[in-house]
Amino acid sequence: MAKCCRVSKWCVIGVVVALGAVATIAALWTITLTGNDTTTPWTSYRLPTTLVPLQYTVTLWPRLTPDPNDLYLFTGNSTVEFECVEETDLILIHSNKLNYDVLHNKHFGLLSAQDGVLVPGVRSSWLERTTQYLVLQLNGMLVSGQRYRLYTEFTGELADDLAGFYRSEYVEDGLRKIVATSQMHPTHARKTFPCFDEPAMKAVFHITLIHPRGTTALSNGLETSHIDGVDVTRTTFEPTKKMSSYLLALVVCDYSNRTTQQGDTLIRIWARRKAIEEGQGDYALNVTGPILDFFQEYYNITYPLSKSDQIALPDFYFGAMENWGLVTYRETNLLYDPLTSSSGNRETAVKMIAHELAHMWFGNLVTLRWWNEVWLNEGFASYVAYLGADKAEPSWSMKDLIVLDDIHRVFAVDALASSHPLSSFEDSIVLPHKIVEQFDAISYSKGAAVLRMLSDMLSEKMFVQGLSSYLNHFAYGNTVGKDLWEHLQMAVQLNKVVLPATVEDIMNRWVLQMGFPVVTIDTTTGTVSQKHFLLSPEPDLKSPYNYEWLIPIRWMNSKEVQKDPWWLLHNRAENTGMKTTGDEWVLANVNVTGYYRVHYDRGNWDKLLGQLRADHRVIPLINRAQLVDDAFNLARANIVPSTQALQTTVYLSAEREYIPWQSALDNMQYYYLMLDRTDVYGPMQDYMRNLVTPLYLYFNATSGWTDVPEGHMDQYNQVNAVHMACSTGLEECQNLTTSLFRQWMDNATHNMIHANLRSVVYCSAVAAGGAKEWEFGWSQFKNATLASEASKLMSALTCTRDKKLLEKFLSYTLQPTMIRKQDATAVITSIASNREGQGLAWDFVRDNWNYMFTQYGVGSFNFAALISGVTARFSTAAELQQLVEFRGKNSAAGFGSAELALEQALERTEANILWLQQNKHNVLQWFTNQTLPHYHMV
Known part of the structure; x- marks a missing residue:
């Protein structure tokens, strides 16, 4: 390819000829490694600070048809302009799985400089595969303060591995179509072109894509020119803002779009043509503008780009990715059909859109310096996503759902001794798989929880004031977490607010030590204390703050709505005002604004349980869920008896709200996991069936099963009612779901089941049926045109009790033509959640671990979720031994991002064994002795 090529028809033809001279894939890996020394800079996983990129000019040409060896390739060239900030004779630039054309000086790159400045020659060059570098050793020194340019030509594979520049496939109108798309985050830009692939190495990107005529090319910037050649189109994009390499996005597709204008911002939703024609992108289009407007006001910074593209991809590893100006999504997370999608699908879409758009400022405009503080980026977006979604759907009470979806979720992980702090030392997070490991529930959900607590502690007005100052000050730059604390402290001082310590001192205790406290309140004395909460206490755990937190406590008692908040500054406080007399009770952590659990003396617990039974509405909605969740987890930690935790569920026969019910069902899931293979299962099923029947009757009377309630939360609780009634054997419910599914089987083109109820009806009917129902579900799954509908069917197929069908379905997860790689983990873990499938799934993972780990790689399987699921x-000694043997057998191949998940699985298993030994008898007795009234259908 010509080094400098003007845009013209003949230039494009020349590019076609030059880039077309590509051999087979074998040539991709025939680079000779030389000069490798274990003590040299190229053995470090971190780039030296001697060179700083300024801008890239990249041309890429993905082939959407295979070569004679049935391989999909892309070819390209790149010029990176960089500044030398410290004299050096070495260029290290990231490169992974790229083959380089040897240029006229017999090296992989050509070096030049501006203004005719002489540059040293390249003495040797090679690829360092372990640390993923292209290495160029020079004959002389690069001069500090001088700018240079490095030009390379290269070839890569457009593989279906969901990483870097990759291939996605789908069928439309009977035709197989290819999408060339990208996932650069966190370390895959280097798989697309040579680059300084670290978040602090920000630069401007000038992108050109060469693609087949009739296809569309997209990138971060708006398209500025289209030049058609003989067989191809050359599309050039406006330069990006200064940004990190992981935010680059590239797409070549045969898509269409829906478009609108929000102020000066062009908004486009891209998807398969059929999906756009059916209106599946309309909801995303309608909410994107209001969410963008909300964040512009929230941050007090105008959206910095000319357009906001969002695109739904058939194959995508993550849920979505915040590429600046071109956000990529799984289809299920962006597309919504008002006729066949559920309320949950709509909520997923609006929350996902809000999460990714929040990153346009926090993460993209201002970027954390290194991956050891992933939590601040992802935790912040997870928190404010609820605010953005609430703006778009104000009637849904979205802000309340963070307690269920994030806080309660992450408590379970952060109560393990194998948990980890939000922030780590930079030097401990350098390997690519260690970077991926940071994107876990701790980063997302605990991060959201502690930032929500901080916003409540300061007031949202002050929090936003400091946040806006931070973003304006560091725009287009990089930061560390301390920088945010300093700007929030400035807001505190500006507002003359008195805190017990600086923002940094307060937050370091939540960020630099793992876990969270349990706050114990003795209402007989008014004493309040704190202790590190662990499901299985470990005496040797170390912490820089000795597991002591500065805790803001909001509380109320039975006589007053809410008391002024106060701070627990040490392990113990006397005379707190929380002493009660008579029937008075105390409730702490009102609305769960604090990231901690609460325990009370037995008398106060009894009064709170009595209040729930007498009139549960006196206790705030979120705190009803909190009481259930705290009690069950205190029981798991042997702080209260399991029977006391179970007592918190008795009042639910009178409860109609979703959040407390969901909290109870989430916690009862642990009891099912531990006890559904024991003699406790029958009495437990009887109790839960009687408990849920009033809720089932309530929804049957108010909306029936052909309609849904008006309220968003009520719609969720209707699903809970059907799910629990059917799964616990309520005959009327099982007849309902079986009948609805059979009607659909009799008329496959006319599905009368309401979208909200489809997941639970499908699962119940498949579980009650046999091969005929399963095969019908499979055929509907393969023919589904809406991704969310396909997802419901895929999940339902894992509900069958037929082990042969489950084994067949497991085998499909290693056949991408049957189950997409992105969905394989979900299928396996869902089968594992089935009583009949758990052993099958575990055996499957054990038998195929090495193949999945080495052949599929991190772009296909979520190995951490796989191990956890x-x-x-x-919960038995035999299962613990199997897990230990699994770790030993596969230690050579490794576990990648699942290393921590494996340690947590071992810890959880040991805790489960102990819990079962200590609690099974008492729990069996409790369920057997319950005398809830029996309800009958009218």
């Missing part, structure tokens, strides 16, 4: 039921 298939071991969730483990």
Whole structure:
């Protein structure tokens, strides 16, 4: 390819000829490695600070048809302009799985400089595969303060591995179509072109894509020119803002779009043509503008780009990715059909859109310096996503759902001794798989929880004031977490607010030590104390703050709505005002604004349980869920008896609200995992069936099963009612779901089941049916045109009790033509959640681990979720031994991002064994002795 090529028809033809001279894939890996020394800079996983990129000019040409060896390739060239900030004779630039054309000086790159400045020659060059570098050793020194340019030509594989520049496939109108798309985050830009692939190495990107005529090319910037050649189109994009390499996005597709204008911003939703024609992108289009407007006001910074593209991809590893100006999504997370999608699908879409758009400022405009503080980026977006979604759907009470979806979720992980702090030392997070490991529930959900607590502690007005100052000050730059604390402290001082310590001192205790406290309140004395909460206490755990937190406590008692908040500054406080007399009770952590659990003396617990039974509405909605969740987890930690935790569920026969019910069902799931293979299962099913029947009757009377309630939360609780009634054997419910599914089987083109109820009806009917129902579900799954509908069917197929069908379905997860790689983990873990499938799924993972790990790689399987999912039921010594043997057998191949998940699985299994030994007898007795009234259908 010509080094400098003007845009013209003949230039494009020349590019076609030059780039077309590509051999087979074998040539991709025939680079000779030389000069490798274990003590040299190229053995470090971190780039030296001697060179700083300024801008890239990149041309890429993805082939959407295979070569004679049935391989999909892309070819390209790149010029990176960089500044030398410290004299050096070495260029290190990231490169992974790229083959380089040897240029006329017999090296992989050509070096030049501006203004005719002489540059040293390249003495040697090679690829360092372990640390993923292209290395160029020079004959002389690069001069500090001088700018240079490095030009390379290269070839890569457009593989279906969901990483870097990759291939996605789908069928439309009977035709197989290819999408070339990208996932650069966190370390895959280097798989697309040579680059300084670290978040602090920000630069401007000038992108050109060469693609087949009739296809569309997209990138971060708006298209500025289209030049058609003989067989191809050359599309050039406006330069990006200064940004990190992981935010680059590239797409070539045969898509269409829906478009609107929000102020000066062009908004486009891209998807398969059929999906756009059916209106599946309309909801995303309608909410994107209001969410963008909300964040512009929230941050007090105008959206910095000319357009906001969002695109739905058939194959995508993450849920979505915040590429600046071109956000990529799984289809299920962006597309919504008002006729066949559920309320949950709509909520997923609006929350996902809000999460990704929040990153346009926090993460993209201002970027954390290194991956050891992933939590601040992802936790912040997770928190404010609820605010953005609430703006778009104000009637849904979205802000309340963070307690269920994030806080309660992450408590379960952060109560393990194998948990980890939000922030780590930079030097401990350098390997690519260690970077991926940071994107876990701790970063997303605990991060959201502690930032929500901080916003409540300061007031939202002050929090936003400091946040806006931070973003304006560091725009287009990089930061560390301390920088945010300093700007929030400036807001505190500006507002003359008195805190017990600086923002940094307060937050360091929540960020630099793992876990969270349990606050114990003795209402007989008014004493309040704190202690590190662990499901299985470990005496040797170390912490820089000795597991002591500065805790803001909001509380109320039975006589007053809410008391002024106060701070627990040490392990113990006397005379707190929380002493009660008579029937008075105390309730702490009102609305769960604090990231901690609460325990009371037995008398106060009894009064709170009595209040729930007498009139549960006196206790705030979120705190009803909190009481259930705290009690069950205090019981798991042997702080209160399991029977006391179970007592918190008795009042639910009178409860109609979703959040407390969901909290109870989430916690009862642990009891099912531990006890559904024991003699406790029958009495437990009887109790839960009687408990849920009033809720089932309530929804049957108010909306029936052909309609849904008006309220968003009520719609969720209707699903809970059907799910629990059917799964616990309520005959009327099982007849309902079986009948609805059979009607659909009799008329496959006319599905009368309401979208909200489809997941639970499908699962119940498949579980009650046999091969005929399963095969019908499979055929509907393969023919589904809406991704969310396909997802419901895929999940339902894992509900069958037929082990042969489950084994067949497991085998499909290693066949991408049957189950997409992005969905394989979900299928395996869902089968593991089935009583009949748990052993099958575990055996499957054990038998195929090495193949999945080495052949599929991190772009296909979520190995951490896989380990967590298939071991969730483990509660016997034999299962613990199997897990230990699994770790030993596969230690050579490794576990990648699942290393921590494996340690947590071992810890959880040991805790489960102990819990079962200590609690099974008492729990059996409790369920057997319950005398809830029996309800009958009218």
